Amino acid sequence: MTKKNAWIAGLAAPVITATLLLFVGSPRVTASNQPSAANAAIKIDNFVFGPQTLTVPVGTTVTWTNSDDIPHTSVSTEGVFKSKVLDTDEKFSYKFDKAGTYPYYCTIHPKMTGTVVVQ
Numbered sequence: 114m115t116k117k118n119a120w121i122a123g124l125a126a127p128v129i130t131a132t133l134l135l136f137v138g139s140p141r142v143t144a145s146n147q148p149s150a151a152n153a154a155i156k157i158d159n160f161v162f163g164p165q166t167l168t169v170p171v172g173t174t175v176t177w178t179n180s181d182d183i184p185h186t187s188v189s190t191e192g193v194f195k196s197k198v199l200d201t202d203e204k205f206s207y208k209f210d211k212a213g214t215y216p217y218y219c220t221i222h223p224k225m226t227g228t229v230v231v232q
Contacts, residue, residue, distance in 0.1 A: 121192055135183075152173065152176075153173050155229075158181050160222060165228070166229075168229075169230070169232070171211065178204045184200050184219055185198075185225065186198055186219050187199070190216045190217060198221070202205045215231065
């Protein structure tokens, strides 16, 4: 192989690789690598809402799941949302479209309280 042919061969490999990456695609960082701001969870267990205070961005859907052995509710103190009575493993979801502080409680066990802060 002559020097000229070696130089062309040495140049061809990176050019072919770059061309393939352009047409086939390169690895991408996707949003799935980031935590989702669209959904958040509150677990009801042992007469506690956990976390007791949840901070989320506007537009987030919060889902309460009753993991306790007895029924509970999740009701806004300001009448913004109200779940039905949730039996074990039942869920209730609400989408928060406005910024603000949303205190809530269980109507069956009023000492159970929590807060969703929407920013």
